[in-house]
Structures are given as C-alpha cells and as structure tokens.
Amino acid sequence: MKKMVILAVMVGLTATGAVAAPPKGDPAKGKLIASQVCLACHGIDGNGTEPTNPEFPKLAGKQPEYLLKQLKDYKSGKRKNEIMVAMVASLTPDDMANLALYFAGQKAKPGVVKNSALLAQGKKIYMDGNPEAGVPACAGCHEADASGYAFFPHLAGQHAEYTLLQLKRFNTGERDNDKGLAMQSVTIKMTEQEMKAVAEYLAGVPLK
Amino acid sequence: MKKLFFLAAALILVQTVPVLADVPQQPKAPGVESKGYVWNEPAGEKAEILKLKGDAERGRIAYRVCQGCHKSDGAGLRDGTYPQLAGQHATVLIKQMADVRDGRRENPKMFPFAGKHIIDMQEIADVAVYLQNMKIPHDNGKGPGTSLARGKELYKSDCHDCHGENGEGNEKKFYPVLAGQHYKYMLRQIMNIRDGKRGNANLKMVKVVQNYSDADMEAVVDYMSRLSMPERSAVRK
Numbered sequence: 001m002k003k004m005v006i007l008a009v010m011v012g013l014t015a016t017g018a019v020a021a022p023p024k025g026d027p028a029k030g031k032l033i034a035s036q037v038c039l040a041c042h043g044i045d046g047n048g049t050e051p052t053n054p055e056f057p058k059l060a061g062k063q064p065e066y067l068l069k070q071l072k073d074y075k076s077g078k079r080k081n082e083i084m085v086a087m088v089a090s091l092t093p094d095d096m097a098n099l100a101l102y103f104a105g106q107k108a109k110p111g112v113v114k115n116s117a118l119l120a121q122g123k124k125i126y127m128d129g130n131p132e133a134g135v136p137a138c139a140g141c142h143e144a145d146a147s148g149y150a151f152f153p154h155l156a157g158q159h160a161e162y163t164l165l166q167l168k169r170f171n172t173g174e175r176d177n178d179k180g181l182a183m184q185s186v187t188i189k190m191t192e193q194e195m196k197a198v199a200e201y202l203a204g205v206p207l208k
Numbered sequence: 209m210k211k212l213f214f215l216a217a218a219l220i221l222v223q224t225v226p227v228l229a230d231v232p233q234q235p236k237a238p239g240v241e242s243k244g245y246v247w248n249e250p251a252g253e254k255a256e257i258l259k260l261k262g263d264a265e266r267g268r269i270a271y272r273v274c275q276g277c278h279k280s281d282g283a284g285l286r287d288g289t290y291p292q293l294a295g296q297h298a299t300v301l302i303k304q305m306a307d308v309r310d311g312r313r314e315n316p317k318m319f320p321f322a323g324k325h326i327i328d329m330q331e332i333a334d335v336a337v338y339l340q341n342m343k344i345p346h347d348n349g350k351g352p353g354t355s356l357a358r359g360k361e362l363y364k365s366d367c368h369d370c371h372g373e374n375g376e377g378n379e380k381k382f383y384p385v386l387a388g389q390h391y392k393y394m395l396r397q398i399m400n401i402r403d404g405k406r407g408n409a410n411l412k413m414v415k416v417v418q419n420y421s422d423a424d425m426e427a428v429v430d431y432m433s434r435l436s437m438p439e440r441s442a443v444r445k
Contacts, residue, residue, distance in 0.1 A: 129276055129277065131277070131285060131287075131289040131290065132289075134316075134317035136276025136277045136321065137275075137276045137277070137279075138276070139276070140272065140273070140274070140275040140276025140277070140279075140280075141272050141273060141275075141276060149272065152272070170229060171226075171228065171229060172226070172227050172228065172229060173227070173228065173229030173230055176229065179326070180273065180321075180325055180326025180327070181229070181231050181232065181320065181325060181326065182273060182320075182321065182326060184229035184230075184231050185229075185231045185320030185321065186276075187229070188228045188229050188231060
C-alpha cells in the first residue's frame with residue numbers, strides 16, 4: 001500500500017500536465033465493492049475467474065488511470081458492454097476511483113500460453129510492428145515489457161482470449177473509446193493471424 | 209449482361225469485405241502540382257505551432273504515439289521505411305508534421321498517428337523540441353559506397369549551400385539535417401521530389417534534381433548518408 005502511494009506520488013510528479021494525475025481514493029473501500037459486484041467474473045484478486053472467457057479480463061496490476069477511464073466510459077456509454085453497463089449503473093465516481101485503485105494494487109498472476117507456435121510472430125509484431133503494412137510496434141505505447149503507461153494499459157499476462165477480442169473490436173470499430181482512435185488505426189491494418197499471435201505473445205510476457 | 213456481372217461482383221465484394229473501424233483519412237491540400245504553389249508559406253497551423261514554446265519533458269510523453277514507428281531513440285528504421293528524427297531541427301519537424309496534417313505531404317501511414325484527432329498543436333511543439341534535443345545516431349542506414357567520389361562532387365555543387373558542409377541543414381530556413389539520415393529514406397524522398405510526388409517539395413530543390421539520373425541520386429544520397437555533424441549545440445543558431 002505504502003509502495004503504491006509512493007508510486008502514485010512519483011507518477012504525479014513526472015507527469016507534467018500532458019497526463020492527468022492518477023485517481024485519488026481508498027482501495028479498501030474499493031475492495032468492499034469488488035467483493036459484492038466484481039468478484040464473480042474478475043475474481044476478488046482481479047485475475048479473472050475464467051481465463052478462457054474473453055469477457056472476463058484480468059484487472060490486477062493495470063494502471064488505475066486506465067481502469068478508472070474504462071469504468072467511466074461504461075457509465076457514459078463510450079465503451080459498450082451489456083454486462084459492464086449494468087454493473088457500473090449503481091457506482092458513484094468515488095466508487096469507481098476506489099475500485100480502480102484497488103484492482104491496480106492487486107498482484108497479477110502470470111498468463112498461460114496455449115499455442116507457443118505463435119509466440120515468435122507475436123513478439124515480432126509487438127516489438128517491431130509491421131512496417132510494410134504501417135502497423136506501429138505495440139511496444140511504442142505499451143512499453144517493451146508490456147507494463148503500459150498511464151492510459152496505455154498494462155498488457156503482460158492478460159488472457160489471450162480477452163486481448164484478441166479487444167483487438168477485433170477495435171478493428172471493426174465496435175470498441176471505439178481509444179484515445180485519438182489509436183487502437184482502431186492500428187488494428188485496421190492487422191490481419192486476424194497477427195492479432196492472434198500478439199494476443200498469445202502477451203499472455204506469456206512475464207510480469208515484473 | 210455486363211451490368212449483371214458487375215452487380216454480382218459488387219455483391220460478392222460487399223459480402224467479403226469486412227466492416228472496419230471508421231478512422232480519419234488524410235485530407236488533401238494543394239501542393240507542388242498546383243498552380244501558384246508557394247513553398248513553406250508562413251500560414252495555417254504551422255505558423256500557429258511555431259509561435260508555441262515547446263517543452264521537452266511534455267514532448268517525451270506526447271512522443272509515445274510516434275515511437276511505435278520512429279522508435280524510442282528517434283532513429284526510425286535503418287532500412288529507411290521510417291526516417292531518423294533524432295537531432296532534427298524543431299522547425300523542420302513542425303513543418304513536416306503540419307504538412308502531413310494538412311495533406312500537403314501525402315502520408316497515409318503516418319496520418320492516423322499525427323492528425324488533429326490524436327495530437328494537438330502544443331504537443332507537436334513539445335515533440336519537436338524533445339526530438340531536436342536527442343543525439344543523432346551514427347549507425348544509420350548507409351548506401352553501397354560504390355560512387356562516393358561522384359556523390360561528393362554532386363553534393364558540393366548542388367546541395368552544400370543549403371544543407372551545409374556536414375549535412376546540418378538550416379534551422380531558420382527549414383532545411384533539414386541530413387547527417388545520420390537513412391540512405392533509403394533519403395533516396396525515396398529525393399526521387400519523389402524529382403518526380404513531383406512529394407507535395408510539399410521545395411521548388412528550388414525540384415529544379416536542382418529534376419535532371420538527375422537514378423545513378424546520380426544514388427551517388428549523392430550515399431555520400432549524404434555518411435555525413436557526420438558535430439555536436440548539435442555547435443550548429444544551433
């Protein structure tokens with residue numbers, strides 16, 4: 001907890017205006033809500049209760065800024081998802097900040113790679129993109145170790161099924177709450193095979 | 209009959225082309241191909257951005273959406289797919305980004321990550337300063353090294369006056385740094401300039417290179433790819 005506060009202060013100091021300060025709140029209050037509202041799908045530790053269910057992502061260890069933005073976007077309708085829209089209906093802005101801080105502070109468990117044949121291709125796209133097609137490297141925004149930064153989410157160890165579904169939804173514009181349409185612009189140039197490979201690679205990226 | 213065939217073909221297309229996200233497309237602004245084109249007209253968004261004071265630390269954060277292609281060290285790709293940007297003059301970077309945003313310089317690959325929808329004018333000023341302060345790499349992509357004498361001769365007679373002895377360009381005149389730039393990137397640009405495919409080309413330069421053969425272009429660009437600039441602080445004015 002102390003570590004997280006220090007980290008939050010540090011992030012706040014280095015981000016000079018261009019990035020909003022991380023949310024303030026009480027993760028203990030967040031845990032209480034999580035134990036009533038979120039645990040069935042995301043697990044009380046935020047690692048997801050069904051790794052193969054693409055609708056149950058891992059939340060543990062993601063940036064609080066990112067988690068809060070998603071909750072707000074579900075609430076405002078910017079991010080569409082029937083289950084999540086129902087879940088956030090009763091949450092206040094403070095509840096959402098508390099939840100974001102709580103799940104951000106949980107320890108993510110390593111992901112599971114099911115098809116290691118895809119890893120080399122996935123790593124190549126993640127690190128180098130596809131210059132010919134104009135796909136930028138994912139590492140540019142999400143960091144080489146997939147630890148993310150502020151609104152660019154932490155991706156290491158995420159369930160491959162969830163990552164793949166999001167890439168596909170960005171590709172079709174079904175998910176369109178990405179800043180500056182960046183993810184939609186990236187994924188319209190990706191093939192389904194490339195998306196599968198990147199998703200599989202990310203599941204296997206070790207956690208720090 | 210023919211019509212029917214087209215209809216059938218169109219139907220097949222509709223069925224097989226997947227629905228894709230609706231992302232902004234690069235607009236088109238009149239450039240070198242249009243009558244009355246003036247290079248580097250001090251107008252529009254570029255003029256606005258040049259008035260802003262850039263901040264390198266904010267630039268470091270805003271640069272994130274660029275480094276998927278241009279890399280964290282600004283060096284792009286040595287095969288020339290993406291240019292080297294580290295140590296480039298801020299004025300040049302601002303002009304080029306503004307030209308891509310306006311569509312005077314065609315670049316559909318870059319536009320989604322450089323348009324108004326993703327990065328604002330202040331962020332462009334910030335990124336420009338951030339990149340200008342970076343060190344120019346020496347391990348840039350180079351040419352085959354087979355006609356360097358000819359390349360030097362051409363450079364001294366045609367390029368030297370604007371781009372400088374060491375490829376340092378001119379910050380005030382918006383002439384780019386060439387030192388450290390990738391061979392294949394420069395070759396593509398100089399050919400595009402000759403062939404009227406670079407919309408924001410400098411007319412003076414079009415005139416200089418319009419009668420260049422491919423071989424001469426390769427020679428002079430090879431020489432350029434080997435230029436090395438002294439410390440950046442020494443050339444800043």
